[in-house]
Amino acid sequence: MRRSTGVVGLIAALALLFLAVSPAYADPPGNNGDVKIHEGAGESNPMEANDPHVCTFHIHGFNFDGSASGTWRIEGWPPTGGGTYNGTWGPADASGNWREPKAGAMTLPAGHYKLFVWQKLPNDPPGGPKQKVFWVDCGAQAGNGSGQAEKVRSELQAAINNAVTVKGELATEMGVTAQILATANLTPAQRAAIEAALAAATVAQNALTAAITAANSTLTQLVTAINSGSQINAAINAAVQAIANLNLTAGTAASANASLAGAITANTSPAAQAQAQLANAISTANGVGTTLAGTIATAQGLNASGQLNAAGQAALVAALAAQTTLANMLTAAENALTQLTAAINSNVGVAAAVAAAATAQSNLGAAVSGAVTANANLNAGISASSPTTTTTTGTTSTGTTTTAGSTNTESVTTAGMTGSSVVAGFETSPQISAGSQGAATRTQGQSQAVAGIQNLPSTSTSQGTNPLALLGAILMAVGGAFLRRPKEQPAG
Structure with missing residues (x-):
């Protein structure tokens, strides 16, 4: 009988220990989630990784209640101290995942911070907030x-x-x-x-x-x-x-x-669209041809005076070839446009004229692309041969290691022949915004900036010993004692 009692006690102890080490089963709804700090507007890899050192950042919650929402607070934390910032989050998706801001990122003065997150809806569960500490230091990074x-x-x-x-x-x-x-x-x-x-x-x-x-x-x-x-x-x-x-x-x-x-x-009509698209492509090609002709003239002048280097001379040869190809394709496109216009006006042979226009436009588009590339290469050759001559746009900081790159450059796009110009390949670039959605509101004093901080240690928060674990350990000891006790012999 005592051995049975010990077995029951041991089973109860193991059950309590299981509950103690399985918070997903023990916690009530709303306490199951976790929060992470992610650098910038993009996501960490893996998704649930945490970034303890950031410049711009967003808050990401995982495994909360589906469609949950709540509040967050960020406090300046020792050793730097600082202000307090508040905001809201949610609603979470069906899996209980959310981020704030929903797009972009937030910024804070340099320093050490601690994040607190509470769920408020669909319930306001008991227990403390989810927490995470992190450093903000753009200068050091x-x-x-x-x-x-x-x-x-x-x-x-x-x-x-x-x-x-x-x-x-x-x-x-x-x-x-x-x-x-x-x-x-x-x-x-x-x-x-x-x-x-x-x-x-x-x-x-x-x-x-x-x-x-x-x-x-x-x-x-x-x-x-x-x-x-x-x-x-x-x-x-x-x-x-x-x-x-x-x-x-x-x-x-x-x-x-x-x-x-x-x-x-x-x-x-499709014919009218084809006519307009080809006419516009011809206009674009004429503009590219004019630009290329000007660049060629500059290069030829440098070459005549012996200033154009070998790379520039090779680029000049390629540019002259591209210019010839562009002129030939322009002539073919203009002829196709004339034939298409006549077909539309007479309503005879329209389908064949539309097909011919499509071919002419495709060939012209390829020639335009080649001319644009040749013009860029020739500009580079001119710049290398004559450093005092500015031929390309962009921002360059002389004597430094970083350049802003080529800017204010218009791309040349030729319309397709489908009757609808779809934005092919349009894709939003990686974004970070200044926290326009779910932005933090400053409520207290300024944070202290820490200059020159690199690889600063993060301060982690840990939970106290789980009472269920203690109780389970005690019951295991008691149950074990019962099991080890010798079996009593029946009275003779």
Whole structure:
């Protein structure tokens, strides 16, 4: 009988120990989640990793209740101290995962901080908040032009490049639209629909142009800060905001492009679309040809005076070949456009003329791409041969290790022959924003910045001994004693 009692006690003890080491089973709803600090706007790899040293950051919650929401607080923590920042999070997804801000990242003054997270809905469970400590120190990570500042610089340049591509694609579609409005036979309702879409596209184009200009200026300032080692935090914060603005305006421009293409498709015939697209491609090619001719003339002048180096001379030969190819494809495209226009007017052989126009436009697009590449290579050869001659755009900090790269460069895009100019390959660049969503609100004094901090130790928080574990251990000891006790012999 005593041995049975011991077995029961041992089973009970093991059950309690199981509960003690299995918080997912023991915790009530709302206490099952975990929080992490992630660098910048992107995600860590693996996703649930934690970044204890950051410049910009976001909070990421995992395994909370589905659709849960709550609050967070960040406090300045010893040894640096600082202010207190508050915000809200949620709703979580069906798996209980969430992040704040939902897009982009937050910034704080340099220092040591502790994060506290509470769930408030769908319930307000008992128990303490989820916690995490971390360091913010952009300057230490960005020393000598590397680290976080360089990462943000790269992201800003990528965002600029993406925005310029989107702007070029929108400009192409707007050029096609202008051709349609000038040549197509439209009803008043069709013309009104296309003009409304064009007006919206113009607004989006202007906003994107302004954002690109501002971002280029911010990029220059960031490069200067990296190279000088001063005002890095301020420059990073400005770059973060510029990236957010670029991605927002580029997304709006891409949507306007799609809407404009849709209006054209809905209100014009395939033949009219092909006619407008080929006419616009010819206009673009003429512009590229003019630019290439000017670059060739500059190179020929340097070559005649003996200043063009060997690489420049090779680039000049390639540029002359590209110029010839472009001229030939332009002639073929112009002939195809003439034949398509005649077919549309006579309503004879329209399908064949549309197909021929598509081939001509494709060939012309390839020639334009070759001319653009040849022009860039020749510009590089000219620059190398004649350092005092500025032939390319961009921001370069002389005598330093970092350059801002080529900026304000318009991309050349030729419209397809499908009757709808889709933004091919448009993809949002990696983003970090200044915490516009779920931004922190400062409620107390300034944090103390710690200059030159590198590889600073994180302070971890640990839970006290679980009472269930203690009770389980005691019951195991008692149960073991019962099991070890000799079996009593029955009385004789």
